[in-house]
Amino acid sequence: MDEPLRPVGDRWALRFERRFAHPPEKxxxxxTEPEHLSRWYPFPATELDPRVGGTIRFSDGESAELQAEITEFLPPKVFAFREYDEETGTHELRIELHPDDDGCRMxxxxxxxxxxxxAQTETGWMHCLDALTRALDESV
Structure with missing residues (x-):
């Protein structure tokens, strides 16, 4: 299996692939829907404006708030956004869906x-992607 961490210019990228036994639309x-995104993403999504330039708001309902800008939105193929955290800087997240037999590859x-x-981020995403798999298998 390939190492998930790769250099990208002066930045770093973690890349994961998952296959789901569910169609890309599901x-x-x-x-992309806040109530479903909140089931697996590290922060609950409270709002999502589904368009390039749209905003995603994340909030734990207490003190933690995070805002992201959607940079790509091509249903049901590509969803990308940029977050900024004062402690860790700018984060870019990109999710691609590819049809694969009776399911899809992400x-x-x-x-x-x-x-x-x-290392900490890789571990966190592995847990999140496991939660996404469970959420998809349970319904959505």
């Missing part, structure tokens, strides 16, 4: 600046 709903890429966060 996976698309799980990654390519999930997270690009960031500080390599020291890579």
């Amino acid at each position: 996976v698309w709903r799980a990654i 390519v999930f890429t997270h690009t960031f600046a500080d390599k020291t966060w890579a």
Whole structure:
């Protein structure tokens, strides 16, 4: 299996591939509709304006708030957005869906600046993608 961490210019990218036994349209709903996105993403999504330039708001309902800008939105193929965190800087996330027999293959890429966060981030995404698999298998 390929190493998920790769250099991309002066930044780093974690790249994961997952195959789902669900059609791209179902996976698309799980990654772009706030109520479904909140079931697997690290922060609950409270709002999502589905268009390039649209905003995604994440909030834990208490003190943590995060905002992202949608940079690509091509249903049901590509969903990408950019987050900014004061502690860790700019993060770019890109999700591609590719039809694959009776399901689809997802390519999930997270690009960031500080390599020291890579191992922790990789572990976190593995848990999140496992949660996405469970959410898809349960319904959506």
